[in-house]
Structure formats: C-alpha cells, structure tokens
Amino acid sequence: MTRPWFAADLETAATFWRILRRDGVTLGFTSHDRDLWFDGVLHRASPGMVPSSIRKCADFEPDSAEVRGSLSHEAIDSADLAAGRFDGAQVRIGLVDWDSLERDVLYAGTIGAITEEDGAFSADLISRKAELHRDPTPRTSPTCRAVFCGPGCNLNPWKFTREFRLAAVDAGANTVRFAETLDAALYAGGTLRWMDGPQAGLTIGAIGGDTxxxxxxxTPIDTGIAPGTPALLREGCAHTLGTCAHRFGNAVNFRGEPHLPGNDMLTRYPDPIQ
Structure with missing residues (x-):
C-alpha cells in the first residue's frame, strides 16, 4: 500500500469500485457523497452500492468478496444485467482518499453469479487466484482445442472479420439479414459484434444460415436495432484438421490429435482367421 489507512482519528477515506465490462464500457462508483475523478474514470457517488468484507489470504485459496447495490442507479439496470453486459466483467475494489485522491486497490477479480431481487442485485466476485485452480494440462481431442484466431491458432483475426450493415431483423426466428451478400456457411460458429444500437459492444455467437x-x-436480438446498424462478423471454424489445412492453410498450428485412437478401441474384437 502507498499509505497506512485508518491510522488517524479522522480519515478522508471512501471505498471505490470499478467495473470493466467486456463490451468496452468502464463504470466507476464510490461511497463518497460526491463524484470523484481519478485514473481517467469518473467514479459516481453511489452510497447505496457497497462491497462486503473482503477476505484475502496468503495461500492459494481464492479471495472472496461480494457487491450489493440498488438498481436505481442509472448506470446499472435490470435490462443490462439480463442482457449479460456484466457477465465476466473485471472488478477493482479499493480505498481512495477523497481529498488527495491517493488510492489503493484491495481486490481484483471478475464478476461471477449475479442475482436480482426486489429492485436490488447481488454479485459474487471471483478472485484472480481462482485461475491457479485451473488444470493447465491440455486433454487430447480429435478437434482443435485452440480458439479460432486466438492463442495457439495464431491467425490474424482481422483477416477473417468484415463489417456488414443490418437490413432486417426476424425476432421470431432470431435471425438477421444484411444489406451485403454473405455466405452464411463461412460464419457458422463465428461471432457478431454490434457497433451501434441498444446491443452495441456485445459479442454474439452465430449458429448458421437459414433458408x-x-x-x-x-442470443436474443433486441428488436430496437435499426436497419443500417453496422456489425462486425468474424468467420467460424469447424475445428477439424481438414478445415484448418484446406480452408485456412494453418495445419501447422492445429491443436488436436485427429489420428489418435478413441475409447471405442477398447470394445473392438479381432477378426477370426478364416
């Protein structure tokens, strides 16, 4: 820490918490009675939103924390929670001196389970130490384990990403059509990211084309998305060796074992000699 906290009889200290959503939006809050600006983020006064006690330990057990608050704040509402805008968001919780703006981050993690009841929400926070419990050993599989255009795949994602403009939405079938002609088969298993409108910044999975x-x-489409809204579409990958080699020319980075015998080998019997 940069300074000892609560060492004097009178302290100008307040708590702050910062939420970094996956759609690129950053929200800041503080328990102080006025807004505070630091680290390039406006932390809005929100006395009704408080972090619980933070448990930190020196071993490998994940630290625990929880945030509770009211949905009355304009920055957080039930529609955004239901749309998944806060799922997996990064969280920073700390102390700030509202006079000098000295601050210390006490907790860093991501948002886990979110519950909503009677106009209030509660969010469990997952410590970064939880990553230490993940098994780093890959499991054999006939298909590629790497995320398309991610680490291990090593392809340039922008080479397989194009911008399209929305032409029409069919909310009943949960499909979209674009002004430009596209081969829906190329985008099966890919992603769509809205660049504007009520779902701006959200990344949605593409299943495939329709007739x-x-x-x-x-993911359910917001019917408020207007025609002409731009979206970024990234192609999908079947994660097979044939697709990797023939479509992308990337067999050297294939992360799978397509020729490894499966468990069905245990049930096979040798053919009798005729």
Missing amino acids: TGGLLLD
Missing part, C-alpha cells in the same frame, strides 16, 4: 439468407444467432 431466407439470414444468419441465425444464439
């Missing part, structure tokens, strides 16, 4: 030339999505 009308639309693209079927795996």
Whole structure:
C-alpha cells in the first residue's frame, strides 16, 4: 500500500469500485457523497452500492468478496444485467482518499453469479487466484482445442472479420439479414459484434444460415436495432484438421490429435482367421 489507512482519528477515506465490462464500457462508483475523478474514470457517488468484507489470504485459496447495490442507479439496470453486459466483467475494489485522491486497490477479480431481487442485485466476485485452480494440462481431442484466431491458432483475426450493415431483423426466428451478400456457411460458429444500437459492444455467437439468407444467432436480438446498424462478423471454424489445412492453410498450428485412437478401441474384437 502507498499509505497506512485508518491510522488517524479522522480519515478522508471512501471505498471505490470499478467495473470493466467486456463490451468496452468502464463504470466507476464510490461511497463518497460526491463524484470523484481519478485514473481517467469518473467514479459516481453511489452510497447505496457497497462491497462486503473482503477476505484475502496468503495461500492459494481464492479471495472472496461480494457487491450489493440498488438498481436505481442509472448506470446499472435490470435490462443490462439480463442482457449479460456484466457477465465476466473485471472488478477493482479499493480505498481512495477523497481529498488527495491517493488510492489503493484491495481486490481484483471478475464478476461471477449475479442475482436480482426486489429492485436490488447481488454479485459474487471471483478472485484472480481462482485461475491457479485451473488444470493447465491440455486433454487430447480429435478437434482443435485452440480458439479460432486466438492463442495457439495464431491467425490474424482481422483477416477473417468484415463489417456488414443490418437490413432486417426476424425476432421470431432470431435471425438477421444484411444489406451485403454473405455466405452464411463461412460464419457458422463465428461471432457478431454490434457497433451501434441498444446491443452495441456485445459479442454474439452465430449458429448458421437459414433458408431466407439470414444468419441465425444464439442470443436474443433486441428488436430496437435499426436497419443500417453496422456489425462486425468474424468467420467460424469447424475445428477439424481438414478445415484448418484446406480452408485456412494453418495445419501447422492445429491443436488436436485427429489420428489418435478413441475409447471405442477398447470394445473392438479381432477378426477370426478364416
């Protein structure tokens, strides 16, 4: 820490918490009675939103914390929670001197389970030490384990990403059609990221095409998205060796064992000699 806290009889200290959502939005809050600006983020006064006690330990057990608050604040509402805008968001909780703006981060993690009841929400926070419990050893699989255009795959994601503009939405079928012609088969298993509108910044999975030339999505579409809204579409990958080699020319980075015998070998019997 940069300074000892609560060492004097009178302290100008307040708590702050910062939420970094995956859609690129950063929200800051403080228990102080006025807004505070530091680290390039406006931390809004929100006395009704408080972090619980933070438990930190020196061993490998994950630290625990929880945030509770009211949905009355304009920055957090039930629609955004239901849309998943806060799922997996990064969280920083700390102390700030509201006079000198000295601050210390006491907890860093991500948002886990979120519950909502009677106009209030509660969010469990997952410590970064939880990553130490993940098994780093990969498991054998006939398909590629790497995320398309991610680490291990090593392809340039922008080479397989194009911008399209929305032409129409079919909310009943959960499909979208674009003004430009696209091969829906290329984007099966890929992603769509809205660049504007009520779902701006959200990344949605693409399942495949339909008979009308639309693209079927795996997340409910907001009917308020207007025609002409731009979206970034990234192609999908079947994660097979054939797709990797012939479509992308990337077999050297294939992270799978397509020729490894499976468990069905245990049930096979030798053919009798005729």
